[in-house]
Amino acid sequence: MTYEELMKEYQYIPIEELSLPASLKGLYLDGDIYIDNKLKTDREKRCVLAEEIGHYFKTIGNIIDTRKVENMKQEIIARNWAYEKLCPLSSIVQAYDKGVSGRFELAEYLNVTEEFLLEAVEHYKAKYGTCYKIDKHLIYFEPCLAVLKMF
Numbered sequence: 486m487t488y489e490e491l492m493k494e495y496q497y498i499p500i501e502e503l504s505l506p507a508s509l510k511g512l513y514l515d516g517d518i519y520i521d522n523k524l525k526t527d528r529e530k531r532c533v534l535a536e537e538i539g540h541y542f543k544t545i546g547n548i549i550d551t552r553k554v555e556n557m558k559q560e561i562i563a564r565n566w567a568y569e570k571l572c573p574l575s576s577i578v579q580a581y582d583k584g585v586s587g588r589f590e591l592a593e594y595l596n597v598t599e600e601f602l603l604e605a606v607e608h609y610k611a612k613y614g615t616c617y618k619i620d621k622h623l624i625y626f627e628p629c630l631a632v633l634k635m636f
Contacts, residue, residue, distance in 0.1 A: 486571075486596060488531040495538055513540035513563075528592075532571065532601040539566030565612075568605035571597050578622045581632035588630065606630050 492500055498518055505512060505521040511533040512519040518537040524530045540548075540563040548556035572595050580594045592602045609617065610626035617624050618635075625631040 486531075488527045488534060491531055491534055491538075495541075498538065498541055500534070511537040513537045513544070516541070526598075528596055528598050528601075532567065532597050535567035535571050536563050539563030539570070542566060564604070565608050568601075568608045571595060572602060572605035574609065574617065574619050574624060577624060577630075578619055578632055581622070581634075591630070 486494075499516065500518045500520065502520045502522040504523065505519060510521050510524060510529075518534065518541065520530055520534055520537070524533065540559075543562045543566050544559040546559075548559045551557055551560065576595060577591070580591055583594075585591055585594045588599055588602055592599045595602065597605075606626055609624075613626070615625060615627050617626070621635050623633045623635060625633070
């Protein structure tokens with residue numbers, strides 16, 4: 486799924502690209518999503534957009550002040566939504582079954598940045614522990630991401 490396809494899937498949400506301050510890559514404000522037009526790659530835009538869509542669905546109020554604990558919690562909730570949207574465990578297993586190996590190839594397969602992928606793995610590790618069983622596969626989140634097929 487590309488950045489444009491993600492936008493189309495959520496076409497009922499007003500999404501606009503514009504110049505944002507250097508500290509912001511994206512912003513969710515009053516039902517609208519803004520993506521920084523200085524982002525260079527489709528992958529980076531897609532990751533940022535997914536997080537902002539997570540805010541649309543999962544957060545409330547003005548949470549820009551990240552010094553407040555309750556705002557950071559809402560930020561994490563939106564990010565976790567984005568990780569599960571763009572890097573679902575089923576897609577990681579599917580990539581393994583297709584012979585994808587290494588984090589660079591996996592990030593490319595999922596169309597996300599390597600940084601986003603690593604953060605997604607950390608999210609799953611916090612959620613499930615060191616491994617998780619899905620269908621006939623075990624996904625290990627540490628010491629590094631690995632998928633094993635069970636017989």
